[in-house]
Amino acid sequence: MAAHFFTLSIITLSLFVVASSGELESELVADLLTLQSESKSGVIHLDDRTVSKFLTYPRTPRPYSFLIFFDAANFHDKPELRLRELRREFEIVASSFITNHNSSNTKLFFGDIEFRESQSSFQLFGVNSLPHVRLVGPTAKSLKDDSDVMDQGDFSRLAESMAEFVESRTKLTVGPIHRPPVLSKMQLGLITALLLLCLPLVAKRIFAGETLLHDPKIWLSGAVFVYFFSVSGAMHNIIRKMPMFLVDRNDPNKLVFFYQGSGMQLGAEGFAVGFLYTVVGLLLAVVTHVLVYVKDATAKRLAMLFTLLVSFWAVKKVILLDNWKTGYGIHGFWPSSWN
Secondary structure (H helix, E strand, O other): OHHHHHHHHHHHHHHHHHHHHHHHHHHHHHHHHHHHHHOOOOEEEEOHHHHHHHHHOOOOOOOOEEEEEEEOHHHOOOOOOOHHHHHHHHHHHHHHHHHHOOOOOOOEEEEEEEOOOOHHHHHHHOOOOOOEEEEEOOOOOOOOOOOEEOOHHHHHHOHHHHHHHHHHHOOOOOOOOOOOOOOOHHHHHHHHHHHHHHHHHHHHHHHHOOOHHHOHHHHHHHHHHHHHHHHOOHHHHHHHOOOOOEEOOOOOOOEEOOOOOOOOOOHHHHHHHHHHHHHHHHHHHHHHHOHHHOOOHHHHHHHHHHHHHHHHHHHHHHHHHHHHHHOOOOOOOOOHHHO
């Protein structure tokens, strides 16, 4: 009789533990869904307390995985880290995943941890460099050793590469990436209304030949702008979101416009080189299209001499800057008969 009573007690206690564990997991998932719904992008902001609550304290296997973006607000001004851009892409992945699963999926949650608020969590995960994205699976006991780290070389494709990382480490499908439109519906409506209102006036001017597109000076200015845009690295600055200048680390009151090193180019140095190239291009255009109509031979010679001197100075400045920045030198070679 005592043996039967002991066995019954063990079974009852086991069922109670299982029921309590299941109830605790349901509460954690419910809390995560609440925090997710309160976030505009679906990314849950974690700190030391919530990391302990949702990742450290629960027994494994947990009923969910966590993709975590490690952030540091005081490093947002460092363009080489691209933390602002990667943070936005991380939010796009989170919102796309939630949208594609109709906000009902409880197998994967997205979170972010800020360094100044949660330095203990950074140490717990062993994070010592940024950018850093880590996937904590349901069976991960050690947050540092058992979680998967996204390789920094995979950040090049931004949101798409993050989605592929999730799909390769879990059995979940992120689905298509939904990027926010450049213009809202209201803005598109206003632009369409303005275009419709201006359409009769524009059509009248086009047929009368009185638009800016009929002015040769506009085309000339546009050609010069395209040339400057092409040789100044402006497209590089736009794609990489490069700043015009940096603040000197040794002297905060000093600005750095030229960065020494081939790994990065600031906007100011690109525009400086583009300006020099544009000067040379404009001088060559004047020589080939304007100077040929000048009848005074002396004026022609002086203009040609001025063009040669300015062009030589501009190209020399570009070569010196390239040598200072990259360490590569350009050497001239005289004809062998001159030696």
